[in-house]
Amino acid sequence: MPRLIFSEREERQRWSDGSDLEVLEGLRAGNERALDELVQRKTAPLLQVAYRILGDLEEARDVVQVSFLRMWEHRTRFDARWSPNTWIYRIVTNLAIDHLRSRKSRERHQEPYRHHLRQVETERGFSELQQREVEAIFNELAGGLSEKQRLAFLLREVEGLSSQEVAAILECRESTVRNHLFNARKALQKEVRRRYPEYAQDRDDEAATR
Numbered sequence: 001m002p003r004l005i006f007s008e009r010e011e012r013q014r015w016s017d018g019s020d021l022e023v024l025e026g027l028r029a030g031n032e033r034a035l036d037e038l039v040q041r042k043t044a045p046l047l048q049v050a051y052r053i054l055g056d057l058e059e060a061r062d063v064v065q066v067s068f069l070r071m072w073e074h075r076t077r078f079d080a081r082w083s084p085n086t087w088i089y090r091i092v093t094n095l096a097i098d099h100l101r102s103r104k105s106r107e108r109h110q111e112p113y114r115h116h117l118r119q120v121e122t123e124r125g126f127s128e129l130q131q132r133e134v135e136a137i138f139n140e141l142a143g144g145l146s147e148k149q150r151l152a153f154l155l156r157e158v159e160g161l162s163s164q165e166v167a168a169i170l171e172c173r174e175s176t177v178r179n180h181l182f183n184a185r186k187a188l189q190k191e192v193r194r195r196y197p198e199y200a201q202d203r204d205d206e207a208a209t210r
Contacts, residue, residue, distance in 0.1 A: 011033050012033060012036075012037075015031075015033050015034055015036075015037035016037060018037070020041070020084035020085070021080065021084050023037050023038050023041070023084075024038070024078050024080075024084050024087070024088075025078075025080060027071065027072070027075045027078070028075045028076055028078045028080075030075065035068070035071075035072055038068070038071070039068055042088060043064060043068075045159070046064045046067060046088070046089075046092050047060055047061065047064050048159075049089065049092055049093065049096070049154070049155075049159060050063040050064055050067075050092055050095075050096045052154055052158065053093065053096040053097065053100060053150075053151070053154070054096055054099060054100055054103075059099060059103075060096070062099075063092065063095050063096050063099055064092065066095055067088075067091050067092045067095055070091050070095070071088070071091060074091075082168070083164075083165050083168070085161060085165050086165050086168040086169055089155065089159075089161065089165070089169050090168070090169045090171075093151060093155070093169060097147065097151075145183075145184055145187065146180070148170055148172070148176075148180050149180045149181075149183055149184045150184070151166075151169075151170060151180075152166055152170065152177050152180035152181050152184065153180070153181060153184040153185075155169060155170075156177065156181055157181070163177050163178065
């Protein structure tokens with residue numbers, strides 16, 4: 001019995017020390033310990049993504065749970081040539097979008113899009129605004145953005161995925177991802193300038209003196 005316990009501990013440690021790719025390869029082989037490690041490793045970040053899409057924590061938890069079940073059911077479809085994040089985030093975002101569409105269809109009105117933005121970089125002209133003000137603007141603005149624009153902004157700017165990974169998740173070209181990001185940023189900048197004309201003037205004056 002002591003040896004069995006030690007072996008189980010060794011196996012858990014092996015998966016804990018493994019890379020995301022190694023864990024997914026173990027998952028593809030049907031190893032339940034690999035699934036346990038994947039759940040432990042990815043629940044928190046995936047919950048954030050689902051919550052930012054849905055704006056409801058309980059619904060986000062449900063989506064993440066179903067996502068892990070989907071990963072297990074379709075484990076043999078994972079291709080080691082892909083980035084692990086590409087496969088994982090595609091499953092979660094697709095399920096979250098489906099859930100959001102279903103909810104919108106039922107309720108027939110626009111749902112709040114709750115978004116926690118990362119600290120906005122100074123060169124984009126928002127560093128002096130309170131973070132909650134920027135979030136409030138984007139929350140309202142999100143309803144006017146396309147689904148792909150919102151997801152591109154979320155995955156690239158908030159989650160920090162590469163443009164290549166975002167393109168794979170959204171199943172589009174990297175140039176399309178850049179276009180979505182450009183339009184989302186442009187819309188946000190326009191709204192900031194409309195709401196805070198004095199701030200925009202200060203930035204323009206600052207730029208003119210450089």
